[in-house]
Amino acid sequence: MQELLLTALPDAFGLENTNNRCFFNALLQGLLSCSSFTKTLAEVPSKKEYAAAILLANILNADDPAKLNKYVHQLHALVAHHLYKKSDDRHRATMFLRGQQCSAEAYTLLMDLLEVVPAIKNLFTHRKQHIYYCTKCDSAWSIVVENTNVFILEDNAPIQEQIIRYREKLDADCTCSKCNTKGTTEKIVKLKQVPEIMFMVSKKYVSPAETNAHMPPKELFIRSAHGGSMVYTIVAQILHKGNLDGGHYWTICQRRNGWYVINDDAVTALNEPAVSKMAYITIYHYTGRRLSSSP
Numbered sequence: 001m002q003e004l005l006l007t008a009l010p011d012a013f014g015l016e017n018t019n020n021r022c023f024f025n026a027l028l029q030g031l032l033s034c035s036s037f038t039k040t041l042a043e044v045p046s047k048k049e050y051a052a053a054i055l056l057a058n059i060l061n062a063d064d065p066a067k068l069n070k071y072v073h074q075l076h077a078l079v080a081h082h083l084y085k086k087s088d089d090r091h092r093a094t095m096f097l098r099g100q101q102c103s104a105e106a107y108t109l110l111m112d113l114l115e116v117v118p119a120i121k122n123l124f125t126h127r128k129q130h131i132y133y134c135t136k137c138d139s140a141w142s143i144v145v146e147n148t149n150v151f152i153l154e155d156n157a158p159i160q161e162q163i164i165r166y167r168e169k170l171d172a173d174c175t176c177s178k179c180n181t182k183g184t185t186e187k188i189v190k191l192k193q194v195p196e197i198m199f200m201v202s203k204k205y206v207s208p209a210e211t212n213a214h215m216p217p218k219e220l221f222i223r224s225a226h227g228g229s230m231v232y233t234i235v236a237q238i239l240h241k242g243n244l245d246g247g248h249y250w251t252i253c254q255r256r257n258g259w260y261v262i263n264d265d266a267v268t269a270l271n272e273p274a275v276s277k278m279a280y281i282t283i284y285h286y287t288g289r290r291l292s293s294s295p
């Protein structure tokens with residue numbers, strides 16, 4: 001496990017909002033706040049199939065705004081092309097390239113392109129055990145699922161409770177394979193193995209009635225299989241305002257020498273780390289610290 005290393009983070013830099021790509025800029029700024037990720041990008045070998053990772057490394061190393069803009073544009077186009085190949089929907093891909101899209105969707109698409117680099121895949125891969133049991137015949141079975149996808153925060157329970165062990169709703173038609181009864185199966189998901197980077201997505205359109213959403217804790221404690229807890233910290237949050245017809249994304253994030261609000265090409269330094277309750281996406285990174293017992 002790679003710990004958070006501030007010296008491996010870039011300096012703060014803004015990104016032009018060409019083609020309404022604030023959603024993409026905000027995502028890149030969030031990911032580039034993860035030192036294990038920026039360190040790994042710097043070491044990616046030059047292979048054709050690693051194009052997305054190489055463009056990200058170029059973004060990190062770009063020494064003038066024109067080059068920076070070119071690499072971000074190329075990466076945005078590469079992700080749009082991937083969306084086209086994946087969905088066979090040219091219209092959707094064109095819309096993606098015109099902007100006003102969703103940062104969380106862009107993350108999933110970008111991860112598809114980055115997962116071919118094993119060292120990058122490892123940084124995001126978590127394992128969850130899906131445990132099913134039947135309340136009628138008491139039989140139980142489980143599978144382990146591995147992916148780099150997002151953690152989706154569904155309700156107002158504290159984040160810790162929502163990711164470590166939670167109940168997941170099953171389709172009412174779900175049938176127990178032992179007793180063949182419909183609707184008696186329940187499912188519990190347990191987090192078994194965590195990566196360096198955890199990308200958590202909350203509900204996007206929070207109504208005023210829901211503003212009792214829990215403040216994401218600055219530090220998250222994940223019990224380790226070897227005993228004790230691993231400590232994670234927030235390195236970036238992506239905020240969103242707007243509605244289904246459009247909106248705007250920006251990022252609060254950590255850089256080599258402090259915390260910033262990065263809103264496309266506007267970069268504002270903060271006096272201290274800021275955590276927002278209203279963030280759409282919160283990114284946690286492993287700190288390297290372990291506690292001998294859970295707090």
Ligand SMILES: [Zn+2]
Nearest residue numbers: 134137176179
């Ligand atoms: Zn049963």
